[in-house]
Amino acid sequence: MAVLNVRQRRVLQQSALYVCLTLGALAMIFPLIWMFFTSFKTPWEIYDVNILPQSFQLENYQYLMKNTGFLRWLWVSSVVVVCTTISVLVFDSLVGYTLAKLEFRFKNVIFMAILATLMVPTEMLIIPWYIMSVDFGLRDTYLGIMFPGLITAFGIFLTRQFYEGVPDDLLDAARIDGLNELGVYLRIALPQVKPALSALVIFNFLGNWNAFLWPLIVAQSPRMRTIPVGISFFSNEVTTAWHLIMTASTCAIVPVLIVFVIFQKHIIKGVQLSGLKG
Amino acid sequence: MKNRIFALSLAVLMVLAFAAPSLAQVTIEYWQYYYESKVKLIDELIKVFEEQNPGIKVEHITFPYDSFNEQVAAAVAAGQGPDVLNIFYGWLPMYLKEGFLQPLPEEYFSVEEIENRFIPMVNAVKVDGRYWALPTAVRSLALFYNVDHFKEEGFDGPPATWDELLEMAIKLTRRTDRGALVRSGYGWNVTGQDWHLFREVLLRQWGVAPLSEDNRTVTMNSDPAAYEVMEWWIDWSRKYGVGEEEGRGLYRDTFLAGRASMIVDGSFGIGTISANPNLNWAVAELPVKEIGGEKANFGSFWAHAITRNATGEKLEAAAKFLEFITSDEVQRVWLERVGELPASRELAQDPELRNDPVYGPFVRGLEYSHATFFVDEQKERELIIDAVDKVLLLNAPVKDTLDQLVEDLQKVRDEYFNSL
Amino acid sequence: MLRRQKRLTLRQQQERWAFAFMGIPLLFFAFIRFYPALYAFNISLRNWSMLAAERPFVGLQNYRDIFADEVFWIALKNTFTYALVGVPLQIIIGLGIALMLYNIKRLVPFFRALYFVPYVTSVVAVAWVWRFMYQPHIGIFNRILLDLGFEQIQFLRNPDTALFSILAMIIWHGVGFQIVLFLAGLEMIPDTFYEAAQIDGANSRQIFFRITLPLLNPTIVFVVVMSSIRYLQVFSEVMNMSNEGLGGPLNSTISTVLHIYRTAFHRFDMGRASAMTVVLFVIVLVITMIQMKLVTRKFEY
Structure with missing residues (x-):
């Protein structure tokens, strides 16, 4: 009887969770469904009261693929995002570990200094960055678009916080076993924070994917437009081609969502810790 | 020898002469x-x-x-x-x-x-x-109207005066039982073209020059008629409810969607509006205060x-x-x-x-168009938008608001001319 | 004696490793972040219209100007409203959803993706949809209100409601950030703690407050600090949601960064914009340092 009760309670609890989550999810995606439906509309249908398009014509998608540089933008965005994400994974995680687990002078000062870089709005860094890009010939290059994001204070802070959760005993044990600091970092610490690294990949991918102002300023040739920059060309003095913006935005979600689905799998229990103090 | 030098220098000259343009x-x-x-x-x-x-x-x-x-x-x-x-x-x-x-x-x-x-x-x-x-x-401005809506109401032509326009707009406006505006008789706005309409068309037709001859002084409140026409124009939306400010470009988008029967728009809007095959539309010159009265346009x-x-x-x-x-x-x-x-x-x-x-209608409008001498178009526009919003949203009195607006606009102008 | 010496060398060793690990990143930050930030600080003491060739030194004039600028104070006030309401709400909602997602057994990737997808979508596109939903007459919210017999609400046109209407969209759009982080944080907590607690006979409330929350502390610190920094710099949502990106109606939604941006790129007044940036920087720095002190807890295993 008691066993049945526990089981019943668990079933009940699970069903309640699913009901709540489903309702919440509907509210979350409703505006996106609207966006999705709008991507099938003609320009003059857009301001109709109806959410559903008159017909699910694929004209906007065809136009996007054939008459705009969308595929090229997709390529440029992908290159930028992949390179920055790799760089961020290597450097941010290493610095985050150092700040969390190694002892050295000026540790707190360095940490606060890095953190402080998050507090200056990037909009105000555009001008000095642009002047640098001109001086170093980085305009209209991939490196020009991505250099501000190759190492991020965000990722350093994130990984530092997660390394804090890794018990010192574990690292000390490895040190006693004769591993040097690089070995401790790579073999012991890194595998412990896989969920954080996955989160970092997702955020960094996304941040660069949707970055607008800097890529717009630094890339003047049509060949070096990223997706958000390309999309901004759908708007001009007279009209904004919302039907195309919705189409392009819908398409732009797909790659990020794929990355999310792949990497969120790693946001699960990492290697179970052992050898902890009771 | 001399000849050879001469010939050589001639050749050099000729080469230079021909090469120069392509080198430069x-x-x-x-x-x-x-x-x-x-x-x-x-x-x-x-x-x-x-x-x-x-x-x-x-x-x-x-x-x-x-x-x-x-x-x-x-x-x-x-x-x-x-x-x-x-x-x-x-x-x-x-x-x-x-x-x-x-x-x-x-x-x-x-x-x-x-x-x-x-x-x-x-x-x-x-x-x-x-x-x-x-x-x-x-560019200049003109009145775009929805021919189907006009037929529906039995109107055979565009309005000739602003009074007529308002009267027609009231008839063309559609609301639900609960008062939701589903069709604007006139796509009233500030952020679109109507702030120009107010400043360069309505004020002038009511006998108020918005700027002094030398462009240095803002004279938008130099005559009591200015307050009157400003209040009346805002009342199209506030009191008569023929349309509402919705945001950038939306006056045109609602017209395109058949949710506004008339709008004042620039010639640059023609391309977008004519692209809609489902819309039966026409253009007319801007109305006047009274028949035979002063014509004015914003270029x-x-x-x-x-x-x-x-x-x-x-x-x-x-x-x-x-x-x-x-x-x-x-x-x-x-x-x-x-x-x-x-x-x-x-x-x-x-x-x-x-x-x-x-x-x-646009080309004819060019003849009596005024291009405002802006010293800072974006700032001046913001000031006008804010002034109208004060009246519309906070019920501020029109007189004080316009006086304040003139003062603010004058400040922008003074700053500009003093810095030259 | 011998042990102490060995410890010292161990520390020295660690120091060497530390700077080897951080060498390139620190150089990077010096060039790409510190130098431009100092550049902005320098400009804040100069009168520079970006179109002009000269930038004369004017001392603290820009600071005097911005403190006399009514809109700057309004923008600061709005920014605090965004942050004070937005940060706690977004964190609580994010944590709630993360806990629910953490406890389900089936369709996990599916539900996670659904909750994350708004965060993925471009602000420009979703802002348009939200503006349409807020439309006073045919927008979905007002149609529902009218059908239920309520008065319509001029969400974005009323100076009293506009900021909160934009805030709702910001929370909706951004909450995926907190969800992912809390999920990652929750997954970092070893099962052994839960098992031990269950054996001790703790109920779920006790488990949450004694195990989950304390062990989640590093994540919470990160989320609180980052969310605050982001809210204090709120920009693109306001830019895209307010009419013409002006932060209206009547400056009721303008944020500090939006005001900075407009001063720099629409007025070309880089001096004033830089001065505002410096002031905002100091504010954010102070708030962050207080938060780091207050929120950080060392968990005793």
Whole structure:
């Protein structure tokens, strides 16, 4: 009887969770469904009261693929995002570990200094960055678009916080076993924070994917437009081609969502810790 | 020996003479915001220009309209940027004030020649007796109306006076039982074209000149009629409920969706509106206060200006390019391809154009158009939007609001003229 | 004696490793972040219209100007409203959803993706949809209100409601950030703790407050600090949601960064914009340092 009760309670609890989550999810995606439906509309249908398009014509998608540089933008965005994400994974995680687990002078000062870089709005860094890009010939290059994001204070802070959760005993044990600091970092610490690294990949991918102002300023040739920059060309003095913006935005979600689905799998229990103090 | 030296130097001279033009390859940068038909046409025109002027190359750079200032500012700060910039005439004074532009070279553009060839409105870019830019095309306002809606109500033509317009708009407006506005009789707005309508059309027709002759003093409240017409115009929305401010460009979008029966829009809206095959629309000249009363219109234009980057050979090349893209031939092609009205006096007199059912009302409107002399178009616009919002949203009294607005606008103007 | 010496060398060793690990990143930050920030600080003492060739030194004039600028104070006030309401709400909602997602057994990737997808979508596109939903007459919210017999609400046109209407959209759009982080944080907590607690007979409330929350502390610190920094710099949502990106109606939604941006790129007044940036920087720095002190807890295993 008691066993049945526990089981019943668990079933009940699970069903309640699913009901709540489903309702919440509907509210979350409703505006996106609207966006999705709008991507099938003609320009003059857009301001109709109806959410559903008159017909699910694929004209906007065809136009996007054939008459705009969308595929090229997709390529440029992908290159930028992949390179920055790799760089961020290597450097941010290493610095985050150092700040969390190694002892050295000026540790707190360095940490606060890095953190402080998050507090200056990037909009105000555009001008000095642009002047640098001109001086170093980085305009209209991939490196020009991505250099501000190759190492991020965000990722350093994130990984530092997660390394804090890794018990010192574990690292000390490895040190006693004769591993040097690089070995401790790579073999012991890194595998412990896989969920954080996955989160970092997702955020960094996304941040660069949707970055607008800097890529717009630094890339003047049509060949070096990223997706958000390309999309901004759908708007001009007279009209904004919302039907195309919705189409392009819908398409732009797909790659990020794929990355999310792949990497969120790693946001699960990492290697179970052992050898902890009771 | 002498002969040989002579022959040799002659040969050298000849080589130099022939080589010089091709060696002296000048590249100038032309910047404009992205608008598909304009960009395509300019690309073609550049090819023609480069053929006619073998020593000159023109690099054409475009960017999104919404980030015009960002692009230019970043480039200028880094010592880069265009030699020839396509700029809205209302933004020009600000660029001019900072020394980013230079007056058009006299050898190519004498004031007299410009004033003979272009319609008078162009003098909005004349500062200190010199011209600082020239347009290829100009715009004016007109009334767009939905013919189907008019038929439905039994109206056989557009309104001739503003009173008529309001009366018709009230009839054309549709609301649900619960009072939701589902169709605006008139697509009332501030952020679209109607702030120009208020300042340059309604005020003038009510006998109030918005600015003094020398453009230095704001005189929008110089006559009690100003308060009256401002209140009445705001009442179209507030009291009679024929339409509401919805946001940038939405007056046009609602008209396109058949949710507004009339709008006042610029000639630049023609392309977008005519693209909708489901819309039965027509254009008429702007109404007047009373039949036979003063006509007024707001004219504006994008103009090509030469920046301080262009010096020496570049300046010469820039002047040649500017001469080319503002020529009557280009203006004619521009009208056909982009659908913008020519800036040349002669072309604006073309009877065929003046009687065109779509372009006609705009071209005729050009005759009585005023291009506001803005010192800072964006700031002035914000001030007017805020003033109207104060009345609409906070129920502020019209008199105080307009007086305050005039004071604020005057401050902007004083700051500008004092800094010159 | 011998042990102490060995410890010292161990520390020295660690120091060497530390700077080897951080060498390149620190150089990077010096060039790409510190130098431009100092550049902005320098400009804040100068009168520079971005179109002008000269930038004369004017001392503290820009600071005097911005403190006399009414809109700057309004923008600061709005920014604090965004942050004070937005940060706690978004964190609580994010944590709630993360806990629910953490406890389900089936369709995990599916539900996670659904909750994350708004965060993925471009602000420009979703802002348009939200503006349409807020439309006073045919917008979905008002149609529902009217159908239920309520008065319509001019969400974005009323100075009293506009900021909160934009805030709702910001929370909706941004909450995926907190969800992912809390999920990652929750997954970092070893099962052994839960098992031990269950054996001790703790109920779920006790488990949450004694195990989950304390062990989640590093994540919470990160989320609180980052969310605050982001809210204090709120920009693109306001830019895209308010009419013409002006932060209206009547400046009721303008944020500090939006005001900075407009001063820099629409007024070209880089001096004033930089001065505002410096002031905002100091504010954010102070708040962050207080938060780091207050929120950080060392968990005793």
